Amino acid sequence: MKQHPLKGENRLKLGVFSANADGGLAITDVPERWQAGWDDNLSAAQIADRAGLEFFLPIARWKGFGGRNRVREHSFETFTWAAALAAATERIGLFMTVHVPLVHPLYAAKALATVDHVSHGRAGLNIVCGWNPKEFGMFGTPLVEKGYDQAAEWIDIVERLYGADEPFDFEGEYYHLKDAVSRPASLQMPRPVTMNAAFGDPGRDFAAAHCDYLFTTFSEIAEAGRHVADIAERADRIGRTVGCYTVAHVVCRETDAEADAYYERYAVTMADHAAVDQHMAGKKEFSQSHDAHAYDRYRQRFAGGAGTYPLVGSPQKIADEMIAISAQGYDGIALSFVNYTQELPFFCDRVLPLLRQAGYRT
Numbered sequence: 001m002k003q004h005p006l007k008g009e010n011r012l013k014l015g016v017f018s019a020n021a022d023g024g025l026a027i028t029d030v031p032e033r034w035q036a037g038w039d040d041n042l043s044a045a046q047i048a049d050r051a052g053l054e055f056f057l058p059i060a061r062w063k064g065f066g067g068r069n070r071v072r073e074h075s076f077e078t079f080t081w082a083a084a085l086a087a088a089t090e091r092i093g094l095f096m097t098v099h100v101p102l103v104h105p106l107y108a109a110k111a112l113a114t115v116d117h118v119s120h121g122r123a124g125l126n127i128v129c130g131w132n133p134k135e136f137g138m139f140g141t142p143l144v145e146k147g148y149d150q151a152a153e154w155i156d157i158v159e160r161l162y163g164a165d166e167p168f169d170f171e172g173e174y175y176h177l178k179d180a181v182s183r184p185a186s187l188q189m190p191r192p193v194t195m196n197a198a199f200g201d202p203g204r205d206f207a208a209a210h211c212d213y214l215f216t217t218f219s220e221i222a223e224a225g226r227h228v229a230d231i232a233e234r235a236d237r238i239g240r241t242v243g244c245y246t247v248a249h250v251v252c253r254e255t256d257a258e259a260d261a262y263y264e265r266y267a268v269t270m271a272d273h274a275a276v277d278q279h280m281a282g283k284k285e286f287s288q289s290h291d292a293h294a295y296d297r298y299r300q301r302f303a304g305g306a307g308t309y310p311l312v313g314s315p316q317k318i319a320d321e322m323i324a325i326s327a328q329g330y331d332g333i334a335l336s337f338v339n340y341t342q343e344l345p346f347f348c349d350r351v352l353p354l355l356r357q358a359g360y361r362t
């Protein structure tokens with residue numbers, strides 16, 4: 001088994017987020033918008049793998065946000081997607097994003113272990129409790145009120161399945177298992193590297209107690225470090241160490257002016273406004289994924305990258321901002337692009353050397 005890329009030596013880890021879903025994170029009508037076909041997913045993963053990025057991380061989406069393009073309606077399921085990519089890549093970490101209330105832990109343990117074996121120890125688990133009642137409605141399941149209580153039982157079961165020599169019974173509030181067994185165990189123990197994607201207090205407490213990393217958002221770099229300090233403190237209180245990853249959408253061009261002009265074009269002039277409205281309204285009502293003021297101030301950020309931080313500019317400007325994010329304490333950043341296969345090569349060729357020169361990557 002190889003060392004998982006998230007455990008590697010680079011001070012700032014980098015990955016690709018949401019290539020499995022149409023639009024990526026963008027909500028735009030430009031003709032080059034990401035279609036998320038399989039061949040393009042494979043190309044994007046192989047570009048990232050060859051460039052030495054640490055991880056490829058999918059979004060978990062079951063239903064889209066309407067608008068002209070019915071954005072995010074098309075998305076690949078993440079266990080099977082990661083399994084296929086595992087067989088076609090060499091080094092990169094391959095995450096699966098799993099809605100705890102919708103996927104039984106016995107099923108998840110087996111699927112996750114399968115990808116860990118196919119990839120020789122490169123699997124990763126990204127836990128989400130979900131926020132969109134329309135998605136849960138499709139399953140006939142209400143949004144779980146205490147999602148993180150359920151998630152705690154869920155991850156406990158997964159770890160026990162991997163660690164137990166004998167079948168065991170489990171009597172919890174959410175799960176009742178009889179003679180549970182799952183073989184093979186994952187190669188990584190006690191389980192594959194795990195993040196929890198959340199912003200609010202219960203999600204942070206869950207990450208502090210059960211995960212390796214919190215995966216979260218911030219509004220401005222200057223104050224982004226408080227989220228890292230907060231998760232570190234929550235973990236420390238219970239004798240654990242938990243790191244922090246974040247997410248950003250990228251427009252990298254030769255000059256700042258070119259990047260700004262393209263950002264304006266795809267995320268303002270040609271934004272898919274009806275879908276932006278639906279996405280923002282849903283997230284605001286049902287989730288705590290962002291600071292409250294993010295919704296009012298950053299409509300362009302929602303069209304540009306689902307409310308994440310924008311890294312827009314020349315290679316030097318983007319490298320400088322990434323270094324500033326690292327200086328706030330983040331272990332790594334998951335990146336989205338309007339068109340991953342068209343934009344990743346320029347980003348990797350031009351930004352990664354600057355991060356190497358600055359000592360953030362080798």
Ligand SMILES: Cc1cc2nc3c(=O)[nH]c(=O)nc-3n(C[C@H](O)[C@H](O)[C@H](O)COP(=O)(O)O)c2cc1C
Nearest residue numbers: 059060128129130131197198199200203287288289
């Ligand atoms: C960085 C990040 C990524 C997320 N990715 C997903 C996702 O792929 N699918 C999903 O349904 N929810 C996703 N969520 C939403 C969370 O699952 C959760 O529902 C939301 O953050 C509200 O929970 P909280 O109060 O713990 O933050 C994400 C949240 C964050 C902060």
